Amino acid sequence: MSRSSTAVIDRVAPVATVHGATKRYPGVLALDNVAFSIAPGEVRALLGKNGAGKSTLIRLLTGATEPDDGEVLIGGRALTGSGPQRTIEAGRLGVRAVYQELSLIPSMSIAENLFLGHWPSRGGVLAHGEMDRRSRETLGGLGLDLDPSRKVETLSPAERQLVEIARVLVGEPKIVILDEPTSSLAAAEVELLFKAVRKLAAAGIAVIYVSHRMAEIRQIAASATVMRDGKVAGTVEVAGAATSEIVRMMLGHDAQEEHLVETALGGAVVLEVAGLVSRPKVAGVDFVLRRGEVLGFAGLLGVGRTELLRGIAGLAPVQAGTVTMNGRDVTALPYARRVREGLGFTPESRKEDGILPLLGVDENIVAADFSKVTAFGVISAPRKTAMARGIIERMGIKTARTGTPIGTLSGGNQQKAVIGRWIYADATILLLDEPTRGVDVEAKLQIYGIIRDLAASGRSVIFVSSELEELPNVCDRVLVLKEGRFVAEFLAPDIRTEGLMAACL
Numbered sequence: 001m002s003r004s005s006t007a008v009i010d011r012v013a014p015v016a017t018v019h020g021a022t023k024r025y026p027g028v029l030a031l032d033n034v035a036f037s038i039a040p041g042e043v044r045a046l047l048g049k050n051g052a053g054k055s056t057l058i059r060l061l062t063g064a065t066e067p068d069d070g071e072v073l074i075g076g077r078a079l080t081g082s083g084p085q086r087t088i089e090a091g092r093l094g095v096r097a098v099y100q101e102l103s104l105i106p107s108m109s110i111a112e113n114l115f116l117g118h119w120p121s122r123g124g125v126l127a128h129g130e131m132d133r134r135s136r137e138t139l140g141g142l143g144l145d146l147d148p149s150r151k152v153e154t155l156s157p158a159e160r161q162l163v164e165i166a167r168v169l170v171g172e173p174k175i176v177i178l179d180e181p182t183s184s185l186a187a188a189e190v191e192l193l194f195k196a197v198r199k200l201a202a203a204g205i206a207v208i209y210v211s212h213r214m215a216e217i218r219q220i221a222a223s224a225t226v227m228r229d230g231k232v233a234g235t236v237e238v239a240g241a242a243t244s245e246i247v248r249m250m251l252g253h254d255a256q257e258e259h260l261v262e263t264a265l266g267g268a269v270v271l272e273v274a275g276l277v278s279r280p281k282v283a284g285v286d287f288v289l290r291r292g293e294v295l296g297f298a299g300l301l302g303v304g305r306t307e308l309l310r311g312i313a314g315l316a317p318v319q320a321g322t323v324t325m326n327g328r329d330v331t332a333l334p335y336a337r338r339v340r341e342g343l344g345f346t347p348e349s350r351k352e353d354g355i356l357p358l359l360g361v362d363e364n365i366v367a368a369d370f371s372k373v374t375a376f377g378v379i380s381a382p383r384k385t386a387m388a389r390g391i392i393e394r395m396g397i398k399t400a401r402t403g404t405p406i407g408t409l410s411g412g413n414q415q416k417a418v419i420g421r422w423i424y425a426d427a428t429i430l431l432l433d434e435p436t437r438g439v440d441v442e443a444k445l446q447i448y449g450i451i452r453d454l455a456a457s458g459r460s461v462i463f464v465s466s467e468l469e470e471l472p473n474v475c476d477r478v479l480v481l482k483e484g485r486f487v488a489e490f491l492a493p494d495i496r497t498e499g500l501m502a503a504c505l
């Protein structure tokens, strides 16, 4: 593993520098007099709670956002343009970013996506051969064996994520910014990504790496800049800093302790799934979910956990089997009817089917059940605000106002709102697909607490997570999905990460 020492970095001219940058949004000081600098070949972690200002700082570097105060230098040159001009300027100077939310065009091929906007051409004619060759080269450099002519819509989420990363490598970047790149990758793919990052660094490219996974940061970054409330709390060398120290810089106080679930609980059966088949991934699944139970689904990425949840929710076609909710066979009922029966579902991808970005946080929360805020057929604004405020407080959502467009919230705060929606709707059976994706260390514990509270009040939850370490903190029971069927069951207090991992493989 290449780890450049800070002593060396100090002597090299930085590839990017931010001086005294301040950025205000209505009701929020997103960045407060921020200074930042990174050298060629350096891998820097960028850490901080949800809403700390990480993505905003990144947008300053990519030129997507202009600071109200201060300046941004790339390769020693200050960005001067405004609007789209500024992004183009930063791009020309070599800044490339991979975002939390994917931005590929599904109906286009991998090659077309890789060269989006700068397709190679000869005399104005698209040079397909060259595009294909360079695509193969770039994908191969990342260790990906994908046919560049494949349409992006046929790729798995993990493959899409890696193609997204491949895309930034086209056009010889000087700085590559990865905003939570591994949240949808399986362990083996994370390794692939790390390899790619090390290659970039070895080639002198600076990498900024945003993540909420502390273990990962140790594997990939030499140094870490920690943000808190729009300010830089400090920059440390990762090898010389204890995780607890870094977390303290993030939170401003010590971390709470994790509580493992001590005994498995559960009452009457509220959901029964029998012989469920949803091709191609779900090959015959049987289980029951009990009142007051938190049931985890573990399994390798792509094993079909999402497809199973969607089948249970009535969002994916089912070829055989039955779904019974509270004693009633709902197999033939559409999703909306199951919701009326008390089902709640938060999808894996907020962008695709989670949120309505232009609508307020309040609208997004009450969207799950308008009847609660409607009086005589009209939505009552005060009632909507009051209801939404209750959820915002309970979930600890950081937003300037209840009506702020949800799309402007930080990633982790959007995620909390999506879960909050079903708490507001008082769903009795909650299906949560990767609910803590993009959520900071403190908020994760908070979400576990909320889920345990829901269970204690008689709600039932199915919890899917790729981070196996979190299952012992929240689940009464865990079922392991493999090749379309459940192959193992673990009961609290005997749910352990290592055992789960072994059962998944």
Ligand SMILES: Nc1ncnc2c1ncn2[C@@H]1O[C@H](COP(=O)(O)OP(=O)(O)OP(=O)(O)O)[C@@H](O)[C@H]1O
Binding pocket: 025, 026, 028, 029, 030, 048, 049, 050, 051, 052, 053, 054, 055, 056, 057, 398, 399, 408, 409, 410, 411, 412, 413, 438, 440
């Ligand atoms: N376009 C915008 N309009 C209004 N407010 C914004 C906008 N962009 C960011 N903010 C606010 O600025 C603050 C910092 O947000 P930012 O997205 O930078 O946080 P983050 O550190 O990336 O968090 P996360 O870990 O959740 O992704 C938040 O309070 C956010 O709501």
Ligand SMILES: [Mg+2]
Binding pocket: 054, 055, 056, 100, 179, 410, 411, 412
């Ligand atoms: Mg962010």
